[in-house]
Amino acid sequence: MNSCKIAVVGATGAVGQVFLDIAEQRNFPIDEIRLCASTRSVGKKLRFKSQEVAVELCTPEVLDEVDFAFISASGDVSREMAPLAAKHGTVAIDDSSAFRMDVDVPLVVPEVNADDLSNHKGIVAIPNCSTTPLVMVLNPLRKKSSIKRVVVDTFQSVTGTGTAALIEMKHQSKAVLDDNPITTKEYPHQIAFNVLPHIEPFQENGYTREEMKMLYETQKILHDSNILVSATCVRVPVAVSHSEAIHIEFQDPITPSEVTEILENKPGIRIVDDPFSDVYPMPIDAAGGDDVLVGRIRKDISHPNGIAMWVVCDNLRKGAALNAIQIAEEMMKRDVVSESNWRK
Ligand SMILES: NC(=O)c1ccc[n+]([C@@H]2O[C@H](COP(=O)([O-])OP(=O)(O)OC[C@H]3O[C@@H](n4cnc5c(N)ncnc54)[C@H](OP(=O)(O)O)[C@@H]3O)[C@@H](O)[C@H]2O)c1
Incomplete structure (x- = not known):
């Protein structure tokens, strides 16, 4: 396989945004890209290469039309979408911890255990960023x-937690420097200066x-x-x-x-x-x-x-988005993306 159709689930998030940058920088061979997020973002336009792409919900139809679904949203979203993708013959490359320890799911860092990709059954997991x-x-x-x-x-x-945690750290840092009260939501305690x-x-x-x-x-x-x-x-x-x-x-x-x-x-x-x-x-x-x-x-x-x-x-890069793209590149090289090559 020399090029592919992809869906990025969680395209508006910390990992999703970096994913789009890296896909562009590496010239990852994409024929068609679908960008998915929650109902909050539907209709929002995101830039990819020189195009503006509208954000949509991740539906079975979207999953059916792509070769890869890169899922970086939440464990719950992954638990729903990754098996659905596999059911539709699409390879889910999943960033969450939902499937990492599943015996049927390879957990892959391409420089270390790329050979494990040959045993996938439609879902490949990315390790924790640490x-x-x-x-x-x-x-x-x-x-x-x-x-x-x-x-x-x-x-x-803090970006290991997501975009909201980065915003919280910035707000708290400003509040501390201005001697204003702190609010915390993402963590049990203040993260700025702590x-x-x-x-x-x-x-x-x-x-x-x-x-x-x-x-x-x-x-x-x-x-x-x-x-x-x-x-x-x-x-x-x-x-x-x-x-x-x-x-x-x-x-x-x-x-x-x-x-x-x-x-x-x-x-x-x-x-x-x-x-x-x-x-x-x-x-x-x-x-x-x-x-x-x-x-x-x-x-x-x-x-x-x-x-x-x-x-x-x-x-966000080797800990998440870059590793995901490298997995896809390796799978394309090994020709283990088409459903006929892994559905046995
Ligand atoms: N951050 C890291 O360093 C890192 C590293 C490895 C793995 N991960 C994993 O990657 C995933 C995403 O992390 P993140 O840091 O990018 O989080 P984030 O910044 O909070 O972004 C979450 C993304 O998920 C989307 N989303 C939420 N509910 C959804 C739904 N029902 N359907 C589709 N999309 C939905 C959000 O869309 P809206 O904008 O519409 O809300 C947003 O695009 C998590 O599973 C995390 O554990 C993160």
Whole structure:
């Protein structure tokens, strides 16, 4: 397949808007585009390339007429629309967590486990925006020595929650600077000038759902249920890009220069690591770019086989929209999009 018809469900949202930019920048081969959102946005015109496209509801007719439905709306919308798309022979590439752990749904980062795309049954899931950069660095490294345990602390931007959270952070920041009262809606506490060690609901074991996703999704993508991951996910008052402090315990000793050498030529990874010249990955540098930035690579002094590093990635691009487009590109290359090639 050389070109395709697509529907973008959630086209007015934070991920949807970035999706349209990236599709244009990469010249993703689109014959026809349908833009869908909620009833609030129906009729609104969005720009794609030089065209104005009217927003519509995502109906079975729309899903029937396209090859791919890129769904970035909410878990509920995905639960309804993704199976409907598959039923109509359309591949749903889904950004929500609704199907990620479903055994029939590949959970894919193309640089890591593109081969899993051959087993799709109409739905492909995109990992959580904090899991993607983690597996991008773990995968090449585990070929040098198997990974026993990972401790990861994330510093996640407000656009990980969506457009409304970004607006709330801006309003709160202005209110704080002007000495005005704060209102909160998107988070349980003020996010401006604050950090919240709380992303998604708390579970019985004291971790949050976001933190447990980092364990389960990493194991699924890497096909390795022996890798243990303990995460603490923290929301920070940053607009775009998630940062992660990652501590990896390997089976055998591995040096920081070996880590750099392994990662520096990997697609989608850029080493930004000269701390004595104040050079390290930062959210403002990752935002708007496609690469996962890796720096502060050092020996973990608390373990003989340990490595510590600092990783930053644009959550809306590689964490969501870019990964979705790369999945579609890979599926077209592998010729696994047409219904006749996957409906068995
Ligand atoms: N943000 C990230 O970094 C990130 C990363 C990975 C995955 N995701 C996932 O991507 C999804 C979207 O996130 P977001 O940050 O883009 O959220 P967002 O900014 O809040 O946008 C939500 C989008 O969904 C649309 N929508 C709401 N109800 C709908 C319905 N019934 N039918 C069709 N569209 C509907 C909204 O349309 P209206 O404008 O009409 O309300 C809007 O376009 C979520 O599942 C999220 O978990 C996000």
